[in-house]
Amino acid sequence: xxxxxxxxIAEGGASRPIEAANLPVVxxxxxxxxxxxxxxxxxKAFGRPQVPGILKCFATHPPLLEHMMGxxxxxxxxxxxxxxxxxxxxxxxxxxxxxxxxxTDSHGFSFRVHGGSPEALEAVVVCRLESEAxxxxxxxxxxxxxxxxxxxxxxxxxxxxxxxxxxxxxxQIAEMIHLTALFACFNRVVNAFGLPSQELLAIYERENEHxx
Amino acid sequence: MxxxxxxxxxxxxxxxxxxxGPYSNxxxxxxxxxxxxxxxxxxxxxxxxxxxxxxxxxxxxxFEEAPISSALRELIAAHTSSLNRCEFCMNAHAxxxxxxxxxxxxxxxxxxxxxxxxxxxxxxxLLRFTGKLTLDxxxxxxxxxxxxxxxxxxxTSIYYAIGACALFNFxxxxxxxxxxxxxxxxxxxxxxxxxARAGYRREQPPNLTREVGKE
Numbered sequence: 001x002x003x004x005x006x007x008x009i010a011e012g013g014a015s016r017p018i019e020a021a022n023l024p025v026v027x028x029x030x031x032x033x034x035x036x037x038x039x040x041x042x043x044k045a046f047g048r049p050q051v052p053g054i055l056k057c058f059a060t061h062p063p064l065l066e067h068m069m070g071x072x073x074x075x076x077x078x079x080x081x082x083x084x085x086x087x088x089x090x091x092x093x094x095x096x097x098x099x100x101x102x103x104t105d106s107h108g109f110s111f112r113v114h115g116g117s118p119e120a121l122e123a124v125v126v127c128r129l130e131s132e133a134x135x136x137x138x139x140x141x142x143x144x145x146x147x148x149x150x151x152x153x154x155x156x157x158x159x160x161x162x163x164x165x166x167x168x169x170x171x172q173i174a175e176m177i178h179l180t181a182l183f184a185c186f187n188r189v190v191n192a193f194g195l196p197s198q199e200l201l202a203i204y205e206r207e208n209e210h211x212x
Numbered sequence: 213m214x215x216x217x218x219x220x221x222x223x224x225x226x227x228x229x230x231x232x233g234p235y236s237n238x239x240x241x242x243x244x245x246x247x248x249x250x251x252x253x254x255x256x257x258x259x260x261x262x263x264x265x266x267x268x269x270x271x272x273x274x275f276e277e278a279p280i281s282s283a284l285r286e287l288i289a290a291h292t293s294s295l296n297r298c299e300f301c302m303n304a305h306a307x308x309x310x311x312x313x314x315x316x317x318x319x320x321x322x323x324x325x326x327x328x329x330x331x332x333x334x335x336x337x338l339l340r341f342t343g344k345l346t347l348d349x350x351x352x353x354x355x356x357x358x359x360x361x362x363x364x365x366x367x368t369s370i371y372y373a374i375g376a377c378a379l380f381n382f383x384x385x386x387x388x389x390x391x392x393x394x395x396x397x398x399x400x401x402x403x404x405x406x407x408a409r410a411g412y413r414r415e416q417p418p419n420l421t422r423e424v425g426k427e
Contacts, residue, residue, distance in 0.1 A: 021353070021354060022352065022357045023371075060368070060371045061372075061375075063269075063272040064269060064272060064273060067266075068269065070264070070265035071262065071265045071266065071269065074259060074261040075259075098349060098350065100350070148388075149385070152296065153388045157222055160222045160391075170224060171226065173223060174226045174258055174390070177386065177390055178259070178386065180385060180389065181381075181382045181384075181385035181386040181389065182382060184378075184381040184384075185379055188345050188378040188381055189374060189378045191345070191352050192349065192352050194352070
């Protein structure tokens, strides 16, 4: 597992119940033995006592939770043709495009943990792709992710070629399409349940100030 | 050039390097048999672990026993794909839904205009909700859920509707972003029949003659 641990996040209330605005999620107390096992698997892999709310949405049907965790593990939480920093940048960007405050926060946080600058994150979440904090290759990647998010049926070989010209390989572009599509799914689940942001970024930035 | 290879997807390097698993087997078998095959296999052969979890998730969500019928779940899939203008997924899942309802006209009338279709009012309420979730998920609120409960849906049914809609927002972008091409009407019909009967799980290479037929 390549997720760095962060002391403040690890401390963040193991027993804090999560409430979603629109629909009930599966809390620790009401979880079936299968869900308890999967929550424990998450804690072990990530070193975080607090099981994220999005897992508690999918836990409404345990096989969904298992395979949703499998998808996230195979696509997102690994270095592939794209490294973790680029994957987290894309995840935060697509989540912001889809107006998902919860995922924008958690993947914005992961982007920072994996070395993304505050300036780059700021530009990513407001879709200011012309920002100097976003170098041209990343700009091309994000612009393509925006098209897939908003208007995927209009994608042409010329759009793909633009991303290649910016320096990305077919395998990197394939991973990027996978991830952009994955967040089209995850963001909608989170928005349907009405999960509030975990405010991981705020905790992270406060922690950084203390160490400055 | 009679032997010119027509690409199935945008990313040539991905198409040229299928990873070992059921989808690379299926592609190889189709090529040997000289039959039409699905470009979505090329992207599913890219990362077999992703394809495995995707198919299992889809099978559980769309096909297994649930408080809403698999026919209605497939209609949500087709309707979502229609709103996202993903012709491939819309045709494929309109075909599955047509088999499950035994009523192709009903399915296509919903895709043309939900409101004027003959679909039951309770089911229309669910599709209005998944339509909003597809097009404007950031504005979903408690009142949207209340409307569904008033229409007679319980929370478990709503979970399945959310899952089906979210899953097809994934597939639509996965398919369109990779440039998966349409197949023949016959191939869509055969796919619909197979998925209506057997779902999404694919541990074995498919029976190709049944799967896509010959041109």
